[in-house]
Amino acid sequence: MIMTTVTQPLAIPADWRDFLALTKPGVMRLVVFTGACGMLAAPGQVDPVLGFTAILCIALAAGAAGALNQWYESDLDAKMKRTRNRPLPAGRMDRQSALHFGVGLGCFAVLLMGLAVNLLSAVILAGSILFYVLIYTVWLKRRTPQNIVIGGAAGAFPPLIGWAAATGHIALLPVLLFALIFLWTPPHFWALALFVRPDYAAAGVPMLPVVAGDRATRTQIGLYTVPMAAVAIAPWPLGLTHASYGLTATIASAFFAALAARVALRNTGADDRMRPEKRLFGYSIAYLFILFGALVVDRWIG
Amino acid sequence: MSDDVPPPEKEPIRYSQGHRVPPPFVWQKHSEEENALIRRRQKSRAIVTALLLGAIIILFFFISVAKIRSGTP
Numbered sequence: 001m002i003m004t005t006v007t008q009p010l011a012i013p014a015d016w017r018d019f020l021a022l023t024k025p026g027v028m029r030l031v032v033f034t035g036a037c038g039m040l041a042a043p044g045q046v047d048p049v050l051g052f053t054a055i056l057c058i059a060l061a062a063g064a065a066g067a068l069n070q071w072y073e074s075d076l077d078a079k080m081k082r083t084r085n086r087p088l089p090a091g092r093m094d095r096q097s098a099l100h101f102g103v104g105l106g107c108f109a110v111l112l113m114g115l116a117v118n119l120l121s122a123v124i125l126a127g128s129i130l131f132y133v134l135i136y137t138v139w140l141k142r143r144t145p146q147n148i149v150i151g152g153a154a155g156a157f158p159p160l161i162g163w164a165a166a167t168g169h170i171a172l173l174p175v176l177l178f179a180l181i182f183l184w185t186p187p188h189f190w191a192l193a194l195f196v197r198p199d200y201a202a203a204g205v206p207m208l209p210v211v212a213g214d215r216a217t218r219t220q221i222g223l224y225t226v227p228m229a230a231v232a233i234a235p236w237p238l239g240l241t242h243a244s245y246g247l248t249a250t251i252a253s254a255f256f257a258a259l260a261a262r263v264a265l266r267n268t269g270a271d272d273r274m275r276p277e278k279r280l281f282g283y284s285i286a287y288l289f290i291l292f293g294a295l296v297v298d299r300w301i302g
Numbered sequence: 303m304s305d306d307v308p309p310p311e312k313e314p315i316r317y318s319q320g321h322r323v324p325p326p327f328v329w330q331k332h333s334e335e336e337n338a339l340i341r342r343r344q345k346s347r348a349i350v351t352a353l354l355l356g357a358i359i360i361l362f363f364f365i366s367v368a369k370i371r372s373g374t375p
Contacts, residue, residue, distance in 0.1 A: 013340060013343045013344060014343070015343055015347075016347050056361075
């Protein structure tokens with residue numbers, strides 16, 4: 001009798017750098033910065049060790065959310081040029097490892113925040129992970145062009161968490177910082193979506209340029225910039241910050257508005273290199289760094 | 303549905319070469335190069351894990367000191 005066998009290759013373990021890549025370190029930088037600024041802008045003194053722990057927990061939670069996002073979206077990532085070299089679509093890691101890593105990291109971050117810092121910041125941290133993974137990644141992203149409008153709240157939590165970690169409560173200023181990132185997210189992501197639209201279309205992600213077209217997206221970028229700039233400047237007239245933040249926010253927002261207006265008012269041809277859109281996307285990242293940096297300087301120097 | 307219609311016959315699952323049961327399953331052996339790669343990765347992961355655990359222990363120590371100093375639970 002002839003015996004046949006089925007052979008199955010043993011999986012090669014993923015490199016530790018792939019686990020690091022799973023946490024989206026690029027995105028984490030902005031999350032950590034806004035979280036740290038939220039904490040440093042809060043009144044009172046924070047113990048340096050507990051402050052460091054709070055920032056670490058925010059970073060770990062962002063990494064966990066990024067890992068779970070990549071675990072759920074590995075099929076989409078494989079279809080997009082921008083993301084096809086990530087550990088899961090590139091086949092350098094199995095999906096179960098990514099899931100275990102994301103869940104473990106998220107639980108550790110929330111527990112550490114709750115035990116070392118305070119309960120409120122741990123609850124908001126857990127909420128931010130769940131919002132990003134369940135509301136944005138699982139529910140909204142593949143279903144509606146409003147995905148990043150509502151999902152933008154996930155990225156807006158860090159200053160709120162930083163403030164809560166420092167004070168144990170929530171005030172008007174961190175809520176305004178939350179609103180600022182919430183309103184900043186649509187113009188930021190839609191500027192990106194305009195020049196990577198073929199990628200999103202190939203993956204079947206209903207981003208606004210794919211569903212509603214360029215013209216509608218450009219108009220929306222212009223419209224969202226107005227309340228975003230208003231919220232960015234609002235802490236100054238409300239007496240929550242000094243003139244140094246107010247003037248920085250006004251100038252930085254005016255420059256943002258000028259770039260957004262350029263994107264909103266122009267039409268593109270077939271071989272357009274999308275320079276204004278790329279410029280707006282790049283500046284939008286710098287804009288948050290400038291505003292949050294100015295907020296901390298304003299708090300400590302006045 | 304009338305009673306004279308016979309129930310559909312269930313076709314047994316047939317595997318390759320006429321097997322009615324799945325053929326024996328064995329893990330494929332890795333080549334020497336793959337084994338070396340696996341060893342390298344296991345070693346680097348073990349080092350990174352050890353460093354992280356060490357860092358966590360130091361962090362926990364300082365958190366405990368900070369908590370005791372501030373008098374918070």
